[in-house]
Amino acid sequence: MIIEKAEVIVTSPDRNFVTLKLTTDEGHTGLGDATLNGRELAVATYLSEHIVPLLVGSDASRIEDTWQFLYRSSYWRRGPVTMASIAAVDMALWDIKGKAAGMPLYQLLGGASRRGxxxxxxxxxxxxxxxxxxxxxxxxxxxxxxxxxxxxxxxxxxxxxxxxxxxxxxxxxxxxxxxxxxxxxxxxxxxxxxxxxxxxxxxxxxxxxxxxxxxxxxxxxxxxxxxxxxxxxxxxxxxxxxxxxxxxxxxxxxxxxxxxxxxxxxxxxxxxxxxxxxxxxxxxxxxxxxxxxxxxxxxxxxxxxxxxxxxxxxxxxxxxxxxxxxxxxxxxxxxxxxxxxxxxxxxxxxxxxxxxxxxxxxxxxxxxxxxxxxxxxPGLGVELDQDEAGKYPYERAYLPYNRLADGTVHDW
Known part of the structure; x- marks a missing residue:
């Protein structure tokens, strides 16, 4: 399964979300969540400018290898922007693998350990x-x-x-x-x-x-x-x-x-x-x-x-x-x-x-x-309606912050 298309979709229905959508040559699609609350566009840019060019043409079945490549090849490891971007790719690849196998993801992870x-x-x-x-x-x-x-x-x-x-x-x-x-x-x-x-x-x-x-x-x-x-x-x-x-x-x-x-x-x-x-x-x-x-x-x-x-x-x-x-x-x-x-x-x-x-x-x-x-x-069990997503463009939003009575900025 070769990745033919990778799209970064930013939508703000009730709040801002960043979603990666991968499509393979066999017609399978996979979704991944890359939302970083209050810093969404940083992740969207990281994905579109740095990750997407690496994905097109690669083998969608090689989940572990892709994860290691994205983590190690960037040299600047860890951090919320990098890891949210890698997360989106990883989720999307598991979604594709589940759909190709005709099974929900939890079955690929060993099956259910509980009713819910x-x-x-x-x-x-x-x-x-x-x-x-x-x-x-x-x-x-x-x-x-x-x-x-x-x-x-x-x-x-x-x-x-x-x-x-x-x-x-x-x-x-x-x-x-x-x-x-x-x-x-x-x-x-x-x-x-x-x-x-x-x-x-x-x-x-x-x-x-x-x-x-x-x-x-x-x-x-x-x-x-x-x-x-x-x-x-x-x-x-x-x-x-x-x-x-x-x-x-x-x-x-x-x-x-x-x-x-x-x-x-x-x-x-x-x-x-x-x-x-x-x-x-x-x-x-x-x-x-x-x-x-x-x-x-x-x-x-x-x-x-x-x-x-x-x-x-x-x-x-x-x-x-x-x-x-x-x-x-x-x-x-x-x-x-x-x-x-x-x-x-x-x-x-x-x-x-x-x-x-x-x-x-x-x-x-x-x-x-x-x-x-x-x-x-099969897969994650979530599908993205891109027409509906297109109705809600990104809107800038921030989390609050704290100050003490004397004006000192405190942990939020």
């Missing part, structure tokens, strides 16, 4: 009544696990609170369930770690009192704490039995997780902004984390993500793949196939895409009784 993927939803509220309503809505939608994000007294706008957008941004609709805002400049948010650490344990106490001890609860710290602050939070949340505490401190400093581990038994999930197994290697080997938060779109594709999880299995570390709506339906489908096949699956993040996105990307995956399944169509 348990997923968690994002409940949030500025205050407890609003948070409780959000939890109930997610339970009604079938979610069996819930991420809890709460407003903090004295802070106007912080990460993860769905309802704050209309108040903060003048009544505008949210940008497809995500904090990225379309516009020429990023939005500034405020932050106070001390106030957050003081407030959050009471939130979880109230949620447990309202909904009982059985629902798996999660929380995202979003890289905002120092190691000792993260340790303090993990310890203070132990009575509420979290399924995991996510991104409690910036994990570029891998030694930091040793300090957190010394002080808390709250399970830790790390790595949604990591790009390779090398970012995870020491954290897994030293058993400093419990869940791998990597995303197929940002870690170079199906090939390296599967390898990372095979390595993690040696240390009883499970998957917790990143799954917001800045992972396109193509990337989400690829992650579902990996999650269905691996033995050490833990939990899948799942946020529903908007209606326009679902028209552009026609999907076969299902959400039934709290379980995701990628479907049994």
């Amino acid at each position: 993927l348990t997923a968690y939803g994002h409940a949030s509220g500025k205050e407890l009544p609003e948070l409780f309503d959000s939890v109930r809505e997610h339970l009604d939608e079938g979610y069996r696990a819930i991420r809890i994000q709460s407003g903090v007294p004295g802070l106007k706008a912080i990460y993860g609170i769905a309802s704050q957008s209309a108040d903060t941004f003048g009544g505008e609709a949210r940008y497809d369930h995500e904090p990225a805002r379309r516009g020429e400049k990023p939005v500034e948010e405020d932050w106070d770690t001390r106030a957050y650490l003081k407030h959050l344990p009471g939130v979880f106490e109230a949620v447990r009192n309202e909904f009982g001890p059985d629902i798996p609860l999660l929380h995202d710290g979003h890289h905002r704490m120092t190691p000792i602050q993260a340790a303090k939070l993990g310890k203070s949340l132990e009575p509420y039995d979290l399924f995991w505490l996510e991104d409690c401190t910036p994990a570029e400093n891998q030694e930091a997780l040793k300090l957190v581990r010394q002080h808390t038994t709250t399970p830790l999930a790390i790595g949604e902004i990591f790009n390779t197994v090398w970012d995870f290697k020491d954290l897994i080997r030293d058993q400093l984390i419990d869940y791998v938060r990597g995303a197929v779109t940002h870690m170079g594709g199906v090939t390296p993500l599967k390898k990372t999880m095979d390595y993690a299995a040696l240390y009883q570390v499970k998957s917790g793949f990143h799954g917001p709506t800045d992972i396109s339906p193509v990337g989400m489908a690829a992650q579902m196939h990996v999650g269905l096949a691996i033995h050490n699956f833990g939990m899948q993040e799942y946020m529903r895409h908007g209606a326009k996105t679902d028209e552009v990307f026609r999907q076969s995956f299902t959400w039934t009784d709290g379980l995701l399944h990628p479907g049994d169509q």
Whole structure:
């Protein structure tokens, strides 16, 4: 199977997406997700100017060799732009291979290890009544696990609170369930770690009192704490039995997780902004984390993500793949196939895409009784409607950023 055509498609139905479409001489097509939230055009250019010329005329069946070539031949390895570009190629080649074999991707990865993927939803509220309503809505939608994000007294706008957008941004609709805002400049948010650490344990106490001890609860710290602050939070949340505490401190400093581990038994999930197994290697080997938060779109594709999880299995570390709506339906489908096949699956993040996105990307995956399944169509099970995609040109958008009360830029 020879690649005859490679197209880079940028579309913005509910938000910006970058998709690679490969077509072979036998008529098979494959899709790959290359979306890098807030930096989409950097990846689109990398693909169109540097990767596409290398693909046309090459053998679509040589997935491992192609991955190694794109990773090693560039000399400048790793990084989000490079790895998202390689990821798109890798996904598209697996999609083609599945279609050529007449099998869904998970069958090529060894077959299903479970009936479906348990997923968690994002409940949030500025205050407890609003948070409780959000939890109930997610339970009604079938979610069996819930991420809890709460407003903090004295802070106007912080990460993860769905309802704050209309108040903060003048009544505008949210940008497809995500904090990225379309516009020429990023939005500034405020932050106070001390106030957050003081407030959050009471939130979880109230949620447990309202909904009982059985629902798996999660929380995202979003890289905002120092190691000792993260340790303090993990310890203070132990009575509420979290399924995991996510991104409690910036994990570029891998030694930091040793300090957190010394002080808390709250399970830790790390790595949604990591790009390779090398970012995870020491954290897994030293058993400093419990869940791998990597995303197929940002870690170079199906090939390296599967390898990372095979390595993690040696240390009883499970998957917790990143799954917001800045992972396109193509990337989400690829992650579902990996999650269905691996033995050490833990939990899948799942946020529903908007209606326009679902028209552009026609999907076969299902959400039934709290379980995701990628479907049994050959390949990834997602098709791109290019006419529909053409209706939605790229619109500049940025993620927000944080400043402390004294004006200092803080981690977002």
